[in-house]
Amino acid sequence: MTTSESTGTVDLVDGVLQITVATDAAGTSLSGAAMVEGANALHALNSGELTAGAVLLLGSGSNFCAGGNVRAFAAAPVRGAYVRGVADEFHRFVVELAATTVPVVAGVQGWAAGAGMSLVCHADIAIGGRSTKLRPAYSGIGLTPDGGLTWTLPRIVGPARARDILLSDSVLHGEEAVRLGILSRLVGDDIIISEAQRLARTLAAGPTAAFEGVKALLQKSDTHTLAEQLDAEAASIAAAADGPTGHEGVDAFVEKRRPDFS
Known part of the structure; x- marks a missing residue:
């Protein structure tokens, strides 16, 4: 990628590597294309083949990311094999994201559920609004977490609170998510994405x-x-x-x- 290039899900502009993790397609579920293209771009960043001063995670639509594509899970001929493939793809992205040495910012509008909540917990700075909601959502469909949520969440909120959130499938509103340290700050719901972009550009131009x-x-x-x-x-x-x-x-x-x- 050059200093100003886009693949549709991955953009490099003004020193910020912006990854659109979910779109309106499939109900703002996690984008498989974004995970593949994003992991490749992050690997290039981590290996020095690409230069960026910040990483920005965004959703395009009403939600940051409403989780995995459950309809695709249901339609798979062998569900376990299909879900394992999705998890492996997702985890490659998470590994590369966790390895980045530049700041990672997330603009979290609407729902961050399932995989979306997992991604928020990997951000260095996560910006939400009063209407932002986070939910593990895994146990609600009889599944267990992925994306490192059982690793990050206890480190953010403590083991006991993490057990409560995951086992109860708690819905966390913006103010509570800030209090727990999952979100870093709240802004107006209408400026979440623009504020996240502004912060990412500022960090990219920093030390x-x-x-x-x-x-x-x-x-x-x-x-x-x-x-x-x-x-x-x-x-x-x-x-x-x-x-x-x-x-x-x-x-x-x-x-x-x-x-x-x-």
């Missing part, structure tokens, strides 16, 4: 190397002791101070001007 360092430190904190994390932070900030991003940021502060991280 990419510093963001990479922040994400790396946060990932290490899961398994580090405090002493180990302090050592990691000291090494990271020293490396950042010697890098071009750190030089520009510090010099701009001293010179009382806006830094140019491009």
